[in-house]
Amino acid sequence: MAEEVVLLDFWPSLFGMRSRIALAEKGIKYEYKEEDLRNKSALLLQMNPVHKKIPVLIHNGKPVCESLIQVQYIDEVWHDKAPLLPSDPYQKATVRFWADYIDKKIYDLGSRVWKTKGEEQATAKKEFIESLKLIEKELGDKPYFGGESFGYVDVAFIPFYSWFYDYEKCGNFSIEAECPKLIAWAKRCMQKESVAKSLPDQQKVYDFILQMKKHFGIE
């Protein structure tokens, strides 16, 4: 049966980027549908009635929601190429732990860096840098979080690279100065076609955030 794969997405979404990368890693042909989040499509509301959020992966008409669940699903269904999760249960637990850390800590702190100002931003910035240093320590001297090959944590985290310029400009700091190994890792990932074609340009993301800030009255 011909596989039909659709991805409902929004170009600057960190979460959408994960699924784009996973699909590209596996060489899966799919239809990319850009959503206007101020005017959500009937399809999106039907496919994700609980959260009404992107990304939504639709495989042969059936929706899979939540980016990390999508990545694991893609990895299981198209298991013959470019494995993303390790096969060992303990290693799997480790990568799931770090993906959870990225979502719970790094994402929230990063959001606060660009959304807030003054004291609140200063605290967020400090904690954000600490969280980046922690994950940089986890990377260590490995080429990828997955070791010799690009894996689940790499997929989960590399989208943030497209937002680094935004965090840096809003927070007035340099991620490379704080975490040089992370930047080296990010540039290595960007050499991969699956990543390069899935991430938007950093300046474009920053311009978009500036518009968002104006819209929400955050100076």
Add this chain to the structure above:
Amino acid sequence: MAVVKLLGTWFSPYGHRVIWALKLKGILYEYIEEDVRNKSPSLLQYNPIHKQVPVLVHGGKPICESTVILQYIDEIWPQNPLLPADPYDRAVALFWIKFADDKGLLMSKLYRGNGEEQQAAVKEWLEMLEVMEEHALIGVKKFFGGDEINMVDIAFSFVAHWLGILEDVLGLEIFKPHKFPRVSSWIQNFKSSPIIKDNLPDADKMSTFLKRGREMMLTSKSN
């Protein structure tokens, strides 16, 4: 077989998730009660990043975060599977587990809230219960896992037991069975299941403990 240890607290729903999973699979383990106000060197060593329970230690190697632990247990000990075998069904189950995990934070919001904050928390609880009623439980007869409990049932356990305790502690009535018949039916099935029934923290003990904690919290807030 490598030794299995579980670091937890008697009142936490997250630690209980792991207890139920281990018992459902017939795995023997050593339970270590942690005092979260006085964390043991072991806990700090096993979970240096979050410094939280539960932590499962298997053959000396720690696994943290209850949902990560549950998936690990399910993969190491495949008997009585806690997730569907089919990748799509598993993705749906994981969606609901994540939903339950995210909404678990509502326990704390409700417990710590006062006045407006508490009202906002109650509203969020009702919205969550509606989603369970109108979406999650559609097509579910006895358990999310079919005839047997699975990881989704375990993830929603805070609704089955901890919500009632919080209502008692705070003097609120949030869950009205007639408004949420499917949730109500699921709660009854879940709580009568042998492994669950025999492994729940005592409601009265929890109530007393939480009432005292809340008093202390509110006093220190106003000081």
